[in-house]
Every structure is written in C-alpha cells, then in structure tokens.
Amino acid sequence: MAKKGPITDILDILEARIATGPVDGRGLFDALDAAGLVPALMLPALLIVSPLSAIPLFSSFCGLIIVFIALQGAAGRKHPWLPGWLLDRHLPTQRTKNAVSVLRRLTSWLDRVAHQRLSLLVGGPMSRLLYLICACAAACIPFLELLPMSSSTIGAGVTLISVGILTRDGIFAVLGLICFGLASLIPLFVVTQVAALAA
Numbered sequence: 001m002a003k004k005g006p007i008t009d010i011l012d013i014l015e016a017r018i019a020t021g022p023v024d025g026r027g028l029f030d031a032l033d034a035a036g037l038v039p040a041l042m043l044p045a046l047l048i049v050s051p052l053s054a055i056p057l058f059s060s061f062c063g064l065i066i067v068f069i070a071l072q073g074a075a076g077r078k079h080p081w082l083p084g085w086l087l088d089r090h091l092p093t094q095r096t097k098n099a100v101s102v103l104r105r106l107t108s109w110l111d112r113v114a115h116q117r118l119s120l121l122v123g124g125p126m127s128r129l130l131y132l133i134c135a136c137a138a139a140c141i142p143f144l145e146l147l148p149m150s151s152s153t154i155g156a157g158v159t160l161i162s163v164g165i166l167t168r169d170g171i172f173a174v175l176g177l178i179c180f181g182l183a184s185l186i187p188l189f190v191v192t193q194v195a196a197l198a199a
Contacts, residue, residue, distance in 0.1 A: 005111025006166055008104070010039045010046070015100050018093060025065075026087040029080065040080040041069045041134070042162035046107070048141075048155025050099035052092075059151035061089065063141030066134060066158055073131035114163050118170025127165050130173055134158045137180045144183070147190055153183040 013031050017023045032040045044062035053059045069080045122130065137154050144150035157179030164173035 005107075005114075006039075007042070007110045007114070007163060008107045010043055011100050011103055011107055013039075014043065014096070018091075018097055018100070022093055023091045023096065024087065025082065025089050026084075028091075029082060029087065032080075037069060037073050037078055037080050038162055038166045041066060041073065041131075042159055042166070044069075045155045045158035045162060046103055047096075047099060049106070049152055049159060050103050052095055052099045053152055053155070055092070055095070057145070059145050059155070060142040061086075062155070063138040063151070066138035066141075070131045070135035070138065070158075074128045074135065076128065110163050114167040114169045114172060116168045118174075119168040121170030122164045122168055122173050126173075130161050130165065130176075133177070133180065134161055137183065140183075144187060147186055150183055150186045153179050153186065157183065 010032070014023070014028065017028050017031055028043075029040060032043065044065040047053070048059050048062045065082065065086060068082055068086070072080055120126065134157075137157060141151050141154055144154070157176040160172045160176035160179060162176075164170060164176065
C-alpha cells in the first residue's frame with residue numbers, strides 16, 4: 001500500500017469522524033487540533049472545492065471558518081479556536097462521504113508532488129502574511145457565493161497556500177496567490193458582461 005501523506009491524513013480524520021455518526025464542527029476540530037492549525041485551515045478550503053459547495057450558504061460557512069483560523073495563524077497561534085456557534089453546525093453525512101471520495105484523488109496528487117522548495121516563501125514572517133491574505137480572500141466568499149466558480153477558486157487558493165505552508169513548498173503558495181488573482185477577475189468579468197448586455 002502506498003504511503004499516505006499529511007494532506008490525505010486530513011481526509012482520513014474527517015472520514016473517521018463520519019464513521020462514528022453525524023459530524024459537527026466541535027468533534028471534527030477536536031480531532032484536528034492535535035495536527036495543528038494548518039490542517040484545520042485546509043479542511044474547510046478543501047470542502048469548498050468539493051461538491052458540498054453546491055449546498056446554499058455552505059461556502060460562506062466554510063469561508064467564515066477560514067477567516068477565523070487564518071487570522072489566528074497570522075497572530076502566531078499554533079492551534080485553532082472557533083466560536084461555539086460555528087462548532088455546533090453539522091455536516092451532511094452522506095454528502096460529506098461523497099465529497100471525501102471525490103477529494104481523495106486531489107489530496108493524493110498533492111501529497112505526491114509537494115516537497116520542500118522555495119521555503120523562504122512560506123516560512124517565518126511570510127507565513128503570517130500568507131495567513132492574512134487567506135483571511136482577506138475568504139472574507140469575500142459570502143459576497144461572491146452566487147457567482148459561478150468564485151468561491152471554489154478562493155477555496156482552491158487557500159488549499160494551495162495551506163499545502164505550501166504544511167510542506168514548506170513555496171511553489172504552492174505562489175499558485176494559491178494566482179488563484180486569488182483569478183477569483184478577483186470573476187466579479188469584474190460578470191459586471192462587464194452585464195454592462196455589455198444592458199448597453
């Protein structure tokens with residue numbers, strides 16, 4: 001059996017929680033706490049990229065979690081804290097199982113290709129800056145959720161930056177920032193198209 005990596009391990013934690021019954025944020029983040037802040041940041045970002053993002057307001061909910069966790073990362077915390085009203089929310093069990101199945105190929109690929117390079121881009125003060133950028137990007141999700149691909153693109157950006165910090169791979173941090181740039185172009189494109197139709 002191929003050795004699993006730290007990114008796939010995050011899905012294993014989620015899958016183990018699903019196997020015991022309905023999953024709420026409290027139980028899930030208690031399980032992730034031992035792994036540290038970065039896995040807790042990556043999980044909601046992965047879920048935004050998954051088919052679960054089709055659930056109304058789900059991306060906004062995950063975006064709020066990312067904001068809370070990323071701001072704590074920017075402040076130098078090693079383990080996340082979330083308010084009770086977020087932790088008490090439940091994930092839909094069957095849909096989450098399906099999402100885990102879809103995401104496994106992605107996380108397996110990320111584990112294979114991510115390795116330490118350009119680590120100056122994700123270490124020390126740079127990691128705090130990346131956390132802050134993730135928080136700002138995720139804060140836009142509730143306002144962009146109705147625009148196709150915008151939330152998923154931001155989720156992909158947070159995922160890639162999390163991979164970069166977790167594996168000390170600066171290439172992934174750069175790719176994550178590119179995703180944020182692309183996400184910022186989506187509302188501009190929509191406004192341009194609406195203006196063209198109205199003209």
